[in-house]
Amino acid sequence: MEKFQITILGCGSATPSPKHYTSSQVVEVRGKLFMVDCGEGTQIQLRRSRVAFARINHIFISHLHGDHCFGLLGMISSFGLLGRTAPLYIHAPQELGPMLSQEMDFYCRDLEYQVEFQGFDPSATTVIYEDRSLTITSFPLKHRVPCAGFLFTEKPTSDHLDRDAANFYGVPMWDYNRIKEGGDFVTSDGTVIPHDRLTFPSEPARSYAYCCDTAYNPSMIPLIKGSNLIYHDCTYSDQDQDRAKKHFHSTAVQAALTAQEANAGKLVLGHFSARYPDETILLDEAKPIFANTILAKENLTITI
Amino acid sequence: MEKFQITILGCGSATPSPKHYTSSQVVEVRGKLFMVDCGEGTQIQLRRSRVAFARINHIFISHLHGDHCFGLLGMISSFGLLGRTAPLYIHAPQELGPMLSQEMDFYCRDLEYQVEFQGFDPSATTVIYEDRSLTITSFPLKHRVPCAGFLFTEKPTSDHLDRDAANFYGVPMWDYNRIKEGGDFVTSDGTVIPHDRLTFPSEPARSYAYCCDTAYNPSMIPLIKGSNLIYHDCTYSDQDQDRAKKHFHSTAVQAALTAQEANAGKLVLGHFSARYPDETILLDEAKPIFANTILAKENLTITI
Numbered sequence: 038m039e040k041f042q043i044t045i046l047g048c049g050s051a052t053p054s055p056k057h058y059t060s061s062q063v064v065e066v067r068g069k070l071f072m073v074d075c076g077e078g079t080q081i082q083l084r085r086s087r088v089a090f091a092r093i094n095h096i097f098i099s100h101l102h103g104d105h106c107f108g109l110l111g112m113i114s115s116f117g118l119l120g121r122t123a124p125l126y127i128h129a130p131q132e133l134g135p136m137l138s139q140e141m142d143f144y145c146r147d148l149e150y151q152v153e154f155q156g157f158d159p160s161a162t163t164v165i166y167e168d169r170s171l172t173i174t175s176f177p178l179k180h181r182v183p184c185a186g187f188l189f190t191e192k193p194t195s196d197h198l199d200r201d202a203a204n205f206y207g208v209p210m211w212d213y214n215r216i217k218e219g220g221d222f223v224t225s226d227g228t229v230i231p232h233d234r235l236t237f238p239s240e241p242a243r244s245y246a247y248c249c250d251t252a253y254n255p256s257m258i259p260l261i262k263g264s265n266l267i268y269h270d271c272t273y274s275d276q277d278q279d280r281a282k283k284h285f286h287s288t289a290v291q292a293a294l295t296a297q298e299a300n301a302g303k304l305v306l307g308h309f310s311a312r313y314p315d316e317t318i319l320l321d322e323a324k325p326i327f328a329n330t331i332l333a334k335e336n337l338t339i340t341i
Numbered sequence: 342m343e344k345f346q347i348t349i350l351g352c353g354s355a356t357p358s359p360k361h362y363t364s365s366q367v368v369e370v371r372g373k374l375f376m377v378d379c380g381e382g383t384q385i386q387l388r389r390s391r392v393a394f395a396r397i398n399h400i401f402i403s404h405l406h407g408d409h410c411f412g413l414l415g416m417i418s419s420f421g422l423l424g425r426t427a428p429l430y431i432h433a434p435q436e437l438g439p440m441l442s443q444e445m446d447f448y449c450r451d452l453e454y455q456v457e458f459q460g461f462d463p464s465a466t467t468v469i470y471e472d473r474s475l476t477i478t479s480f481p482l483k484h485r486v487p488c489a490g491f492l493f494t495e496k497p498t499s500d501h502l503d504r505d506a507a508n509f510y511g512v513p514m515w516d517y518n519r520i521k522e523g524g525d526f527v528t529s530d531g532t533v534i535p536h537d538r539l540t541f542p543s544e545p546a547r548s549y550a551y552c553c554d555t556a557y558n559p560s561m562i563p564l565i566k567g568s569n570l571i572y573h574d575c576t577y578s579d580q581d582q583d584r585a586k587k588h589f590h591s592t593a594v595q596a597a598l599t600a601q602e603a604n605a606g607k608l609v610l611g612h613f614s615a616r617y618p619d620e621t622i623l624l625d626e627a628k629p630i631f632a633n634t635i636l637a638k639e640n641l642t643i644t645i
Contacts, residue, residue, distance in 0.1 A: 053388045077415040078382045084357045094378050103418045107411075111357075111381040114407045118356050136447050144407050186545055208594050 039067040041243050041341040044072050046082035047077050048333035050272050051104035054311035057102035067170050072096040079108035098129035100184035117148045131156030146273040159185035176260050178251035180285045187329040189245040193302035205245035206230050243341045249308050261299045265341045275322050289319040293326035307333035342372040345547050345645040352637035354576050355408035358615035363408035367392050371474050383412035384419050392454035399525045402433035404488035421452045428455040435460030463489035482555035490552040500540035510534050540590040547645050552610050557595040565603045567643045575610035579626050593623040597630035611637035
């Protein structure tokens, strides 16, 4: 199977902590790298990670709180210093456009590559990126300001040819792709060999849901249903559910309930408040509800 | 002697390096904290240091390159989250004013404290801060864009009273301050007891010169002459003097020559390029010219 993995660069919440960086991660799907959120210090973390800097062509910003976007200007400048020439696409809530463009006019006059801003509406469910192997959909979360989640969905790949069967029935090589994509084969004597006899099924398409900075949000469940992996807001412990409510964040229990209701493969808890010296208490609250739960941490890579 | 010390938060140059943060430091003079420059990640470093966050009331920005100011918005936001109420003064080149104010309107709408912008002209030599114990003077450096150095100068303190002598000559307590500040004493029989017989001399006033992001700049020597400590641009090794010239930065040799000509007490080299895996080569170039030289590093505190 081709690579589909997430590398956490920062998983703390806004209040600075000596333990965590603010939100950022890199999603790698079949050789392409996508950055999700870009808090202050992202470029520092990126430089420490093994992520291939120059292969990031798209940055997705979930919402316009500083802990999710204050690293953007630094990344853009440093990409310039490091000799980037490929365009960089910033996908963010529409209203960032004019602000970013002013900041770039002020701070980044000498860039030798294009920064292309592609605004989206965080209150709608929209496909905001698509290529031949992947779709990225933004969907509304429930936060103090308009805030999007991102669903990364692989497109199904064609089935694998069973070479022995293909040889046995005399399938010519030029016909392989048609068979792999679902076709049957008709032999010279007119016998129909069904697709299933000539192929092994492809791996099921995988998906990843990034649901950071949200109160408990059951309305997104139908969309993220069956995701292999969910990264979910887990700013607070269940003991602090009043705070969670007030600040439109989730508790560990709410994150776990979401993963359970979405029938997810795995749950990663993140966006930790600085108030917990040991985040194991969050894990301990989530696991009884959704067993396959882990804590995010800086430089952790999770393979789907 | 009262505290006069520098804590380095970041001493790398603009290109991100896994080893260094970008420029920032905190100068503590007699209980007051001043931040100088505020590159990306400053608030992270500050949180890791033992510096008392809330006691910083003034931030000085030398110039408007991102590696010296991209941490400003994050600091301002986080101070808000941490419940700050005291005003924060930002001293920076005048043109930052309108930009910062727009950024704050966009990102920091709910601050519960005042941010006061105090612009200065980096091409002039100007006293930009003064209180009863300290003067901070900005002076022009030689960089690609207008860029200031900062000279922190203690005001002389009054001499210390020699209690035994004062008692012996019958100086009344209400007259102590006048004597400490330079007065003589006249006894009841008319004898003049000179100031020097009644006091021990105060410690000499100390000074610190921050000269970051500059090409070799002999024109500043008269101003920084006799500084106890100089922090100087040392982006490059002498082998890379062409690069230094091109980018308006200094080599280790140029930093050492500056300290020597200024007859400084001590030199700290900083603003290191990411190209030297071991900065000892910079130290080795500087020391033969100016022996009392050290390398800056993150979290280093230097007492003057």
